[in-house]
């Protein structure tokens with residue numbers, strides 16, 4: 424679950440990480456009063472969308488005085504921002520954070536994330552902040568500091584200090600930076616984050632350290648033990664089909680291609696997507712109906728995947744270990760009674776009651792394309808795409 428900047432900043436504050444003063448507004452009429460309340464000569468108007476790169480897309484604007492801040496905020500509401508992280512459709516601005524503007528001396532980068540290779544939390548930092556960190560990583564990897572964290576909420580002080588000095592801080596600022604890293608680490612750990620990112624971490628002209636931007640994501644699997652965080656989910660920012668999938672209890676991730684996939688087992692689903700790509704196609708989704716799926720699951724999953732209007736061909740790949748293939752087959756037919764599917768459907772089913780499952784599909788009114796191996800299925804579904812590969 425991704426958080427908005429304003430939500431992440433509230434968490435930062437609760438953990439003693441300094442952020443600029445700010446106020447969230449959810450409609451244009453609040454803009455002027457909020458700007459007056461924040462006060463000061465200069466303010467920043469910041470679109471709250473679940474994507475970075477807002478600055479370059481016009482989603483972060485500097486204003487002089489409350490009047491201009493209000494005007495800029497009014498103009499920003501309802502606009503669609505397209506950033507490298509939103510995809511071409513962009514995201515509509517429905518919430519805006521107004522903050523005091525800080526005088527920037529230098530911008531830094533700081534993030535805590537899960538290093539899957541090292542199987543540890545990692546702290547990444549760079550004195551080249553503000554810009555996209557991927558660019559720094561590609562151009563000058565030596566400018567990125569990487570340290571691994573512990574498996575308790577407390578990062579050893581020497582690790583935090585090493586990073587602070589690595590960024591070039593000394594004296595009082597090194598102390599402030601060390602404390603900030605330790606506090607963010609505690610936040611990352613205690614709230615079961617998959618990511619905490621501060622870009623830029625700012626050294627102000629007055630010599631203070633502030634988190635001017637804040638990003639955080641919570642591991643969905645840990646939300647059960649964080650009732651205090653559940654309310655932070657912004658349904659406006661989420662893919663409607665993914666919201667539905669959570670309700671159905673299937674793992675679904677929407678992607679950009681035209682081939683809808685329905686698979687049981689995450690590993691098999693990954694392999695299926697790989698094979699589709701290998702054959703020149705693009706999957707429209709990742710969908711794992713899970714090992715012990717029942718008929719209702721199959722029906723729900725099938726509806727979900729065909730609800731995506733970009734789906735022009737479907738690949739069903741079931742290995743019946745725990746799940747029974749005949750049950751899957753009749754689930755598909757049942758779902759198709761309710762929804763008119765026009766897309767060609769390639770089916771590969773193997774395992775428990777596979778022959779019975781294939782018979783059910785062959786006897787159905789719909790012209791299923793039955794494949795005899797996973798590789799064959801991937802080839803067939805790409806070939807079945809109207810208008811060829813893409």
Ligand code: GDP
Nearest residue numbers: 467475476477478483524525527553622623636
């Ligand atoms: P992002 O583009 O979505 O990452 O949004 P950020 O919050 O990181 O803002 C983008 C850029 O705007 C920052 O890197 C800063 O250069 C600039 N910016 C943001 N807030 C301030 C501020 O308070 N003062 C000044 N001078 N610049 C700011």
Ligand code: MN
Nearest residue numbers: 475622623636
């Ligand atoms: Mn940023």
